[in-house]
Amino acid sequence: MNMPLTTLWVVPLLGAAVCALLGARAKIGALIFSMIFFGAASMVAWISHATPGLSVLNEIGPVWAYGISYRLSADSLSLGLILLTAFLNLICVAASWELKVSAGYWACFMALASALTGVFLARDLFFFYVFWEATLIPMFFIIGLWGSSNRMHAAVKFFLFTFSGSVLMLLALLALVSAYHRVTGIWTWDLALLDASTLGAAAPLVFWGLVLGFAVKIPMFPLHTWLPDAHTEAPAAGSVMLAGVMLKMGVYGLLRIALPLFPSLSYDALPILGGLAAFSTIYGALCAMAQTDLKRMIAYSSIAHLGFCLLGVLSRTSQGLTGGTLQLVNHGLTTGALFLLVGFLYERAHKRGLSDFGDLASRAPYLAFFFGFSTLASIGLPGLNGFVGEFMSLSGALSVLPILAFAGVLGVTLAAAYALPAFQAVFWAPAGPDSVSAKVTDLDRRERAVLWVLCGLMLWIGLAPKPWLAWFEPAIRGLVR
Amino acid sequence: MNLTAVVWGVTGTLFFFGLAMVTLRRQLLAMLLGIELMLAAVNVSLVHHAGLFNDAEALAVVALVIAVAAAEAVVGLSLILRVRRSGHGADASTLTELQG
């Protein structure tokens, strides 16, 4: 097979079709296909890693009207994020195994994985945009059909909010492509060919259009308000994919499109964007402190964590970029684990409030252990994954604009102020009269296995981050200023 | 008066009759007939111009339009039947489900 990259996004799509056809036994299909997908992704990553001269895989298809061409490429950044997608997809399937859901649920997850993979592979901006929007559809159904009580509102809000962002992005892309055509006479959507200098005076407008489109997805303050609602209402596995991979699309877009195309503009925008990112870390933490719903709290903490990624990435230093990129993976693992755990709680007790539980450390020690472990990773305990990303991102930011790093360090400090009280309220405090703790049984083998894998990875990245950082380094080397 | 002018006149008239039927009549069946009439008028015009410009592609389009017209008749008729059975009669003015 000499189309390895196409295979990567077609396999899960095929899986989606098979799931839809299988009906009641769809979850078996989902499991098999997500395993194949993960296997394929690992294999491609391994081949690209182990074969000299193949660090970037390319596939170039035919060119159609207006220069639209089927053009895929995978460097270590893409492959890393695809591996994350495949891994979390597998985790989601395993974690939702006992849910009583229709075939559509499984098909949606496979379709989502396919679209996400496409986003990370496409180097033709037209296809990039198509995949980008295609991710919305399965996620819309995942939230709207299998979410909790207020799901329709959340799904529509999610769709409209992120779609508005994408439309801005589309306008910016169209401007870019047509400007290139006007100047050179060539229609192309090829990211490698397009040149922002053809835009002339319109360049800042296009840059900010792109950035706004990506910032909604990240989400960066003040464009974040769709996230708490979407996370809160989505089913656990939906939240995992949303936080674990979909939010990463925004940062990926910045890394892949906005920064390489507009190197000087993005540098000039550092005070504004970096300031917003640094502010996000504090603002997200403060908002998380005020929440009474576990999922909302974790959602706000995501805003803070993505702020660290952005700080690193925008600093354009090598430690900031690698740290920020690794933080994408870290956040996927840690927040993914936390969302899964809250999901397990919700499956058992149908409640998510901080005050609905109590004394779970005695009733469900495994749950408490994993939740505590993930919480510590999330607040950046050294030795676990979160610290590596935060430390390197902040170190990068410090060397460019010290005030940003100060704010970021304050954000690190504040992280404990929401995470630990929440942990205490749920696991340590005595169960109140209205508590539903009695319904909470401890994790079973399957659930524990899923979390061992996640927590093991957190520890691994935390103790020996060097190979992980080295993995991302070649892809971001070109971005270092 | 050459043939083209005749074709233009006839098909134009037919087209506008069809249009008038669709827009002015309230009877669903009549409206469907109007649509078919418009399609037929365009088709006649197409056939003539295909001959005029010696263009085989236009003839292919004619076949396509016939197919579309047939398909439309099928869908339209079954929809009308469905509406009648649901007890709304076949009067378009009573069907205001699309009201905002």
Next chain:
Amino acid sequence: MTPAQVPLAAWLLYAAPVTAILFGFFVMRRVKPEWTHLPILVSCMIVTASAFWLAADVYTGHSFDLNLFRWAAAGTFGVDFGLRVDGPGVAVLAMVSFVGSLIHLYAAGYMKGDPGFSRFFLVFHLFFLAMIGLLTANNYVQLYLFWELVGVASYLLVGFWFHKESARKAALKAFMTNRVGDFGLLLAVLLIVLQFKVTHFHLLYLKAASGATFDLLPLIGLCLVWAACAKSAQFPLYFWLPDAMEGPTPTSALMHAATMVTAGVFLLVRSWPLISLVEGLPHLVAWIGGITALGAAIIAGTKKDLKRILAYSTVSHLGLMMLALGLDQVGVALFHLIVHGFFKAALFLCAGNIAHALHQPTANVDDVGGLQKSMRLTYLSFVLAALSLAGVFPFGGFFSKDAILDAAWHHGGPLAALGMLVAAGSAFYIFRMLFLTFYGARPEQKQAPHAHEAEPILGIPVLFLALGAALAGLLKEPIQRFVVIGMRGLPSGLPELNLVLNLPGEPLLPHFNWVVADLGTLMVALGAFAAWRLTMSDPGFDWRWRGGFAESMFESDFGYKIFVDWLVRCVSWIARFTGRVLDKAWWDGLIESTNDIVRGAGAALASSAQGRVNDYLWWMVAGTALLLGKVLR
């Protein structure tokens, strides 16, 4: 030096605790939870033996500092993890492992039968491991790792009895305050990376000694001092430590004596070559230490809970260490740190034994009196440790405290007076505690006839610690040598460490000074006499100042706690305002209102759409005509 040449003992320092914890977690906890402590006690023995082995190595000139593996790297940025076994490190390490092991042994008896027994031991040992790591780290990032691990382990231990609200609150308070301090350390580490490009202690010392000026150094130093203030419970961040005694007593003992609070002082010892370069910063450290020492000594004299008095005493003694450091007396600070470890561990375990004997979770000084007769062994241990703490000749504390007083005396001015007052204050609170608990009993106290001596596993380790505290004065020479090895280097030491000789800071301990010793002893006698007057001389005199302004002042540490609570309330108010009003109601409300705008506009337009198909067809025709017109024109 290569990893192959690292002595086995250094590997065992890490390997034994890690193995014991993993084995305990994965095997013992399932198979036989009540035996979890066995592998851990074995690990303690191995660690202690290794620590002494390494100490002997260092003593004979075999210090080493070695990078083991590269932890993280990107571009020119790189952080290695390694081992640094040098004089100050092993001196503290030997004390920590010895005292810590005895406390482990004590805990095996004290925690017996607790439902969380195995959990306790695992976290307890993790706490121990974290401190070992902190003492042998060779760069700031590695130190930060263990520094935080110490914090987390202490959080879990203080909150060990999480069913108690006070324990939960204390755990959170401890962790959050430490986190506020970590703000300083994290920032300091980041700034060090920015300024020096390396985090390795040794390379930093070299750079600092190079004589170049570093713009960021004052900020780095300030951040480091701030971090140390939180960890070592110095003013203004001292308030978490007294509450942290909500954990089981062995936790308090380990935390106060060996593993947690000494980390801050140790951080400053490690950073001294950087801090001492900053004009005025050592002076600041000295003043923070002096003020904290005196303030905490006074507050300790107002408290009633045994463990709380000891906690304030720890704060006071840490203040003394800071004072010594600030006066550039690194050797003295380390000496006092080590001696303090012995007597404080002994005193805490005595307090634990008393509470244990009374079948109470914690004991107050006004609960019982006259325990002297019923608890002979505990009494003996307590007296030895208390005399050492007060600084009575020839007990251990005398020598270390005398050295500090001497340093302050030579510095002169207010700091000298502060030092003397602290000496009197310490004697006051510890003798007050001794008299009230073991003598009497006073009229308001119970006679506690049921009180009995604890079983040997609780008594023996305490006695050992107390003997250690009494004899710690003998450690003066060895500790001095260790510090000299660390800071001056010795010819036989390994070249890696000999590159820098003469680090700033005075490693040598001062010679005996009759004036200071006499004055100090006089102050101790004064304090002891005041304690006797207050508690013993007149049974009718109510020493408790119950009710009224004085008691409320005592409760709130003279108002400081109220201020801290107010700060915390402010922050949580800001958070609630941001989260609920600013974000949810205003900003998200504004965004959601676009929904209403669209709906309103839709409703207005809807009036033109009555649902009649023919109308729509007219629109369609009009639209098509318009388009056609546009195209054909």
